[in-house]
Amino acid sequence: MIDIAPWQAQLRKGAAELVVLAVVGRKECYGLQILEHANAAGDIVSDGALYPLLNRLEKDGKLASRWVTDDAAHPRKYYRPTDEGAETLGAMKSAWVAFRIAMSGVVEKTP
Amino acid sequence: MSYPLADYLAALERALRSLPAEERTSIITEIRSHIEDSTAATGKPIGDVLDNLGDPLELARAYLDQRKLEDAVVHSAHGTLLVAILERATRNVAAFAFALISALLYLCSIVFMAIAVFKPIIPGNVGLWWDSHVHAFGIIYGLPDGAHELLGYWVVPVGVIAAILCYSFASKLMRVGGRQLLKTSARQLKQI
Numbered sequence: 001m002i003d004i005a006p007w008q009a010q011l012r013k014g015a016a017e018l019v020v021l022a023v024v025g026r027k028e029c030y031g032l033q034i035l036e037h038a039n040a041a042g043d044i045v046s047d048g049a050l051y052p053l054l055n056r057l058e059k060d061g062k063l064a065s066r067w068v069t070d071d072a073a074h075p076r077k078y079y080r081p082t083d084e085g086a087e088t089l090g091a092m093k094s095a096w097v098a099f100r101i102a103m104s105g106v107v108e109k110t111p
Numbered sequence: 112m113s114y115p116l117a118d119y120l121a122a123l124e125r126a127l128r129s130l131p132a133e134e135r136t137s138i139i140t141e142i143r144s145h146i147e148d149s150t151a152a153t154g155k156p157i158g159d160v161l162d163n164l165g166d167p168l169e170l171a172r173a174y175l176d177q178r179k180l181e182d183a184v185v186h187s188a189h190g191t192l193l194v195a196i197l198e199r200a201t202r203n204v205a206a207f208a209f210a211l212i213s214a215l216l217y218l219c220s221i222v223f224m225a226i227a228v229f230k231p232i233i234p235g236n237v238g239l240w241w242d243s244h245v246h247a248f249g250i251i252y253g254l255p256d257g258a259h260e261l262l263g264y265w266v267v268p269v270g271v272i273a274a275i276l277c278y279s280f281a282s283k284l285m286r287v288g289g290r291q292l293l294k295t296s297a298r299q300l301k302q303i
Contacts, residue, residue: 031141032148047149048165051142052173074144077137 016045016053018096021081021089024063030076054079062088116146119161126171138174193217196289209288216281220274226250227270238266 023029023037031050038045045053057063062085069075081089120139127135142164149160164170193213199206229250230237238260240247245258262269 031145032152046165047145047160047163048170048173051138051145052170055138055174072144072148074147075140076144076148077141 012044012046013049016049017057018089018092019044020050020053020057021062021085021092024079025081025086025089028078028080030068030078034079057085061085115157115161116143119146119164119167122167123171126168127174129175142170193285196285196292199292203292206288206292209284209292213281213285213288216277216284220277220281222249223270223274223277225270227267227274230264230267230270234264238262 019038020034023034026037029037031054034054035045035047035050038050054063054065058065058079061082063079064082064085065077065079067075068078120143123142124135124139127138130138146157146160146164149155149163150157193210196206196210196213226237226249233250236252236254237250238248239262240251240254240258241261242259244255247254
C-alpha cells in the first residue's frame, strides 16, 4: 500500500489559510462554524490546526475578532477579515484559480 | 465539567505559560468553547473531540512556534534571537545565511576586542604590519626580524571601534533578518 498521507497533509496545510480567509470572508464566524464550512465537502482543516492558525492570522493583522457572550452559555470568538485580510484573500484566490487550471491541464488530462 | 476536559485545559494552560496571561486566557476560553460546542452540536463523546484537537502539548507548540521568533525580535536578546534563527536555519536558506553572517560578525567582534585587550599585555605581538616582507594584522607570533609595526597603541582604539561596529552590525542584521523571516516564512514553518 502506497502511503500518500504526508503529501496530503502538506496539501491541506497549504490550503488552510486560503480556506479560512474565504470562509470568514463570506460571513463572520467562530471557530467551530469555520470548521463546519471548511470541511463541508471533505477534510481540509483539522481542529488542532485551525485555532493556532486563527491566532497567527489575527496577529498578522489579517483577521479581526470579537467575543460574543449572549448567543451561548459560553463566550464565542467571532472572526472577520480586516482590509489587509480581504486583500490577501483576493490575491490568494486569483493565484489559486491559476494554479487549479494549470494543475488540471497537467494532471487530469486523459490520454 | 468532566475530568478529561479539565485535564486537557490544564495541560494546555501549563504548556502556554510563557504567553502573556491575557492571551493565554483567550486561547483557553476559545478552546473550551470549541470543546463544549462540539460535544453539544454533534453528540460526540468528549474523548473524540479532544482526539480531534490533538495532544495538548502539540496544540500548544503550534501556538508557540510562531511566538518564539516574535518575542526574540521584539525584545532583541541576542542569544534568543540567534537560537530562534538557528532553529530555522536547517529548514530555510535565508535563515541559514542570516545565522552564518551574524555569527561571523559576532566572532569578528570578539577578535577585535581581543586585539584591543592583548595589546597592552603582549605589545610586541599585536598590531598592523605592512611592508615589503609582511602583511599582517592581529595577534601574531613568529614575525620576521625587523618587521615594522605601523599602529602602535592606536591599535587599541581601532580594535575597540571595529569590535563595536561588528557587534552593532550583527545585531542589526539579526533584527532585520528575524523580522524578514517572520514575514516570509513563518507560515511555511507551522508544523500542524
